[in-house]
Amino acid sequence: MDDFIKLEQGVEKIQDAVLKGVEDNVTGATVDTRTEGQCLLLDVIVSSARVKAHVVTVDERETGLRGLLNYGHSIGHAIEAILAPEVLHGECVAIGMIQEAELSYSLGHLGSASIERISRCLSSYGLPISLEDERLLCRSNGKPCPVNNLMDNMRIDKKNSGSTKKIVLLSAIGKTWEQKASAVNDDAIEAVLKAHQPKISSLKRAKIDSATVQDDHNKSFRSFVSLSFQDYSMVTSETLQTIAKDTSAVEFRVDLLRDPNNAVPSTEFVKEQLTILRNKIGLTPIVYTVRTQSQAGTFPDERQDKMFELLQLGIESGCEFVDVDMTASVKDIEALVAAKGSSTIIASFHDPVGQHSWSSGMMPFYQKASQYGDVVKLIGTAKCMQDNIELEAFREQVKGSRKPLIAVNMGDKGKLSRVLNPFLTPTTHILLPFAAAPGQMTDQQIEQWRKELCL
Numbered sequence: 001m002d003d004f005i006k007l008e009q010g011v012e013k014i015q016d017a018v019l020k021g022v023e024d025n026v027t028g029a030t031v032d033t034r035t036e037g038q039c040l041l042l043d044v045i046v047s048s049a050r051v052k053a054h055v056v057t058v059d060e061r062e063t064g065l066r067g068l069l070n071y072g073h074s075i076g077h078a079i080e081a082i083l084a085p086e087v088l089h090g091e092c093v094a095i096g097m098i099q100e101a102e103l104s105y106s107l108g109h110l111g112s113a114s115i116e117r118i119s120r121c122l123s124s125y126g127l128p129i130s131l132e133d134e135r136l137l138c139r140s141n142g143k144p145c146p147v148n149n150l151m152d153n154m155r156i157d158k159k160n161s162g163s164t165k166k167i168v169l170l171s172a173i174g175k176t177w178e179q180k181a182s183a184v185n186d187d188a189i190e191a192v193l194k195a196h197q198p199k200i201s202s203l204k205r206a207k208i209d210s211a212t213v214q215d216d217h218n219k220s221f222r223s224f225v226s227l228s229f230q231d232y233s234m235v236t237s238e239t240l241q242t243i244a245k246d247t248s249a250v251e252f253r254v255d256l257l258r259d260p261n262n263a264v265p266s267t268e269f270v271k272e273q274l275t276i277l278r279n280k281i282g283l284t285p286i287v288y289t290v291r292t293q294s295q296a297g298t299f300p301d302e303r304q305d306k307m308f309e310l311l312q313l314g315i316e317s318g319c320e321f322v323d324v325d326m327t328a329s330v331k332d333i334e335a336l337v338a339a340k341g342s343s344t345i346i347a348s349f350h351d352p353v354g355q356h357s358w359s360s361g362m363m364p365f366y367q368k369a370s371q372y373g374d375v376v377k378l379i380g381t382a383k384c385m386q387d388n389i390e391l392e393a394f395r396e397q398v399k400g401s402r403k404p405l406i407a408v409n410m411g412d413k414g415k416l417s418r419v420l421n422p423f424l425t426p427t428t429h430i431l432l433p434f435a436a437a438p439g440q441m442t443d444q445q446i447e448q449w450r451k452e453l454c455l
C-alpha cells in the first residue's frame, strides 16, 4: 500500500526522473546526485523487486503464492494474444488489472473506490485502462476483442486447474482475496468482459477506408488542419486537441519537421514524431504528407528515394490518408499505391506559380491523379478572381467522377476557392506557428465567409 501511495503521489517527480533518464541514469548516478524523483523511482523499483524476490523464493515451484505476481495477467494476456504487437504487453496488463479489479468487485471482495484509485493511478502514467482507449484503438485499427475469443485465450492460462479459470482477486489495494489465484466461474468473467467491450461507434471511428471516404465524402470530411510544428514533443496534448476539435483530420507535414541531427529528417525521427502526435491526438485521422520544394513544400526534390521511404512509413504506421505527389516517378508511385494497405491515397499536384490554367492545363494532372489516388487533390495559384471562377467550372466538369476532389487555389486571391471547396479543405489554426500555405484560412474564417455568402 505504501508503494502505491508513492506511485499515486509522485507522478510528476517520477515522470521527470524517467524523462531525465534519457540523458542521465534513470535512478541517478550516486546518492549525492539523485533528484527527489530519482530517489522515489529507485525506491519503488527496489520495493517491487524485493516483493517479487520474496514470493519467488517462498514459492519456488509455483504452488500458489507465486500466482499473485500474475495480477492483471489472466485477462491481460488474453487481450495481448489478439492485439499484439500493435498494443504492448504492459498496456494489455494495465487493462487486465482494471477488469480483474472489477471482477473482484462484482464478486463482492473489493470496494469500488479502490478501482477508481487504481484506474486514476494507471492513467496518470499514460497507461490505457480500457479497450476504448483512443490511442489503442488507433494503433490496432479498431481490431475487436470479442468475449468468446478472450474466454478461449484464457483457457490456456498456466494458473488454471483443469477447466476452472483461476484469477488473482483483490480485497484491497496491495491485498489479495486469497494467498493464491482464486477459482472463478465463467459467467462472472464473461459479465465483466462484456461490460468492457468498446462501443461500436468508437470502433467505427478508428476505421477509415477509401470506400468510406468515397461514399461519404462531403458529409464526414469537411476539412483538415495542416499542422506546421517542427517538433511535436514541444506541443501539449491540449493544444493539439484544441486544433483537432472542429476538423475532420490533421495533416502531419513531414517536410516541416526539424530533426536536430539531420538536414533531412531521418526515418527514426519521423517515426518518433508520428508516435508523439498519435498519442496526443487520439483517434483524429492523420493526413501524412512529404511535400517537396517544387510542390510548395520544403523537402529536397532530389531526395525522391528518401521521400518514398518516408511515405512507406506513413502507410506502415496506419495513417488514414497518405499524400502522394504526382510529379514523382510513375514506377515509385505505382509501387507505393500497390502497398497502400488500409491508407487512403491522396494523389496530389501543386502549381505554386499559377502556370497551369484550370480551363485546360490542370486536366492532365487530374487524369493522372484519378488513376492512382482514391482522392484527387489539385492545388493551383490564383492571380485574379477569374482563376477561382475557372476552378469552379473545372469542379463542375469532373463532378460525376467517383473520386472525391480537393481543388483550391493558393494565394490571397484564391481564398474564395477554399470557401467553395466542399471536401477536405486544407485549413490553418490560430494555435499554429504559421499557415502551411499562402491563403490558408481557419475553419472559423471559412464558416464566416460561407455565412456572408449565404452558402
Ligand SMILES: O=C1C[C@@](O)(C(=O)O)C[C@@H](O)[C@@H]1O
Binding pocket: 226, 251, 253, 289, 291, 296, 323, 348, 377, 379, 408, 409, 410, 426, 427, 436, 437, 438, 440
Ligand atoms: O496539399 C496541401 C494543400 C496546401 O498546399 C494548401 O494550399 O492549403 C497545404 C498543404 O499543407 C497541403 O499538403
